[in-house]
Every structure is written in C-alpha cells, then in structure tokens.
Amino acid sequence: MEAFSDGVIAILITIMVLELPKPDGGSWAAIRADLPVLLAYVLSFVYLGIYWNNHHHMLQAVRRVSGPVLWANLHLLFWLSLVPFVTDWITEVLGEKRPEGEAPDLTAPLVAYGAVLLAAGVAYFILQTALIRAEGRDSALAAAVGRDVKGKISAPLYLAGILLSLVQPLLGAAVYVLVAVLWFVPDRRVERQIAHQAAHGEPEQD
Template sequence: MKTGRLEAFSDGVLAIIITIMVLGMSAPEAYTFEALKPILPVFLTYLLSFVYIGIYWNNHHHLLQAVNKVNGKILWANLNLLFWLSLFPFATDWMGKNYFEDNPTAIYGLVLFMAAVAFKILVFCVIKSEGKDSNIGRIYSKDRRMNLSLFLYLSGAGISFFIPMLSLTIYLAVAIMWIVPDPRIEKAIKE
C-alpha cells in the first residue's frame, strides 16, 4: 500500500496534539503584562514541545517520502510513535505548570526518549521492508545522531532529579540537533 493514508492520518494526529497542547495554556485573569509572568514556564514548555512536534512531523514526512510502500508492521510502528507523541500535551502541561520541577521534567524526558525509540523502531521497520540497500537503509544504517539523542534524553531524565534546568538545556540541545531534517534523505529523494 502507498504511504498517502499513513501520512494523512499522522498529520491529523499531530495537528490534534498541537491543538491539545495550546488548549493547556490559559490566559491570566488580569490584564497587565505582570500577570503573564506566572505562565511564562507554561509558554516556554509549550514552545519547546511545539518545536519537537514540528521536528517529528518534518522528519516523519521526509522518511515517508523515501518509502515506496507500507505494510502492517510499519503501520503499527507508526501508531507506536503517535502514541508516545500523544503524551506530549500531558508532559508539557505538567512540567510547565510545576515550574520545571524534577519529577515532571524527568517524565518529559522519558516521553522524549520513548518517542525517539518509537521513531527508531519505525525506521527499523521501514528498512526491513525496503531493504538494507535502499535509500533509507543506507541513510539510517548507522545513524549516530539518533543514538546520541536517545542517550541524551535518558541522561536528561536522570539529571532532572538533581538539576532540572540542566535537563531542559539537554532537551533543547537535542531539539537544535534535529531542527534541520536529514539532508541525506532530501538528496536520496532527488536521485
């Protein structure tokens, strides 16, 4: 089967996730700029999560552009990824409303870690379907950036119990690593 329905479904789920995240922010009752101060952590957490959802959407789109066909394993792997991404609104809301305390920051990191594992599983299923010599197989066979991300997410989750702000810095650094989609995929698509 072609990738169109999978992409459309995933796009819809990601749009709903972003909508739910923004609904987690509520405007203050007061009309002064000073009243915005208490919700700054909520906004910053939303901003980070929005960027992450954008990164996943972008990389997911690029991945599927290089895929010829999908099978049941790819569909289930994609659902696994969407499940973990669907937890972003909860983790975002909890961390933001609790001013980056240790437990919410650790859960946020764990959700980031599991979403990355799920993306890696999706890539694995695609490679298994397309073959190791396919464009995706060659691109992702030894992806150091993906493995480094997994390590950093897990480290950030552990560090959050000691220095939550350092964890946030780690999460932001990983987002910066992924902000630009893998140029190898774009090159492979053009060929």
C-alpha cells in the same frame, strides 16, 4: 498512513495550545509571569514539529508499507500523544501558587517528560527499522539513514536529561533543549537520496 499521522500530530498541537493558561490580567507583566509556561509549550511544539518533519520526509522515500510498519507507526503516535500530558503537568506545576522565592518542584514532571521523549525516540527508531526492512537494505531510505549519528546520540542524551532532572531539574531541561536544537537543524539526506535515485536509478552510497 502519512495523512493519519499528520492529523494526529496536528490534534496534539491543538490540545497543547488549548491547555495554555490565560494571562492573569491585561499587562505585559502578566505575560512575563507566564513566560516559563509558554517556554514549556514552545519546546513541546518544537519536538512535535521535529517528529512531523522527519516523519514526513522519511515517508517520501517509502514505497511499501507493511503490517509491522503500521503498528510501529501507531507505537510512535502513542508516545507522541503523551507529550501534551507531560507538558500540561509541567505547566501546572509552574502555575502553582507558592511562597515568594520558592522554586517549583519540577523533578517528577521533567523526569516524565524525558521518559516520554526517550520512548518516542525509541519508537521512531523502531518505525525507521521496520520501514528499512520493508524497503530493503539497498533502498533510498536505508542509504539516507546511513550511520544515523543524531539518532544514536539522542537516547543517551535523553537518559542524561532524566538523571540530571533528578538532581537539578533545570539541567535536565537544558539537555532536552539541546536535543531539540540538534534535531531542529534540517537534515537533507532523504531529499538528496530521492533526487539521486530519480536521476541515477539507485541510491547514492557514502
């Protein structure tokens, strides 16, 4: 399951970079013109990287994989597979020719982007829950997840980003960046639990 998921995420990242438009010319000014497009790619790359990182660490604490776990994993991959689609929609709008001084209308693309991020977050929670159910409430994974503060605050933030995108798209985008920064900070809970269980034969309790 881990190797399959790693391969899918690698393909998604490859798709995104292949969809990036080429600069219109060989000057630095051409790169500057495409900077918003590159930033959209970077944000999506970071999100996929965050999911890959956390997915990898979560599976390190798992010894049992059930049928529901496999379907939950596919559910997560489905939503992650839409990240290149919504990213491309954003970059297409950013790359459109407009009258000078007219801002791009990113309302719909950023609402869709937030919806995909929210759905992926929910799917990750479902996968996490399925794994804990398969492993048991006294497992290292259950102990590592604990209160899952970041997971619980992410969904409301995504919803806030979606609503803000309807009013002021850049504010919505700022919220998506905030959530990415929140998750970009490494979380060592799983490694700590695995090490503790290996040393003491049982998960570390809070």
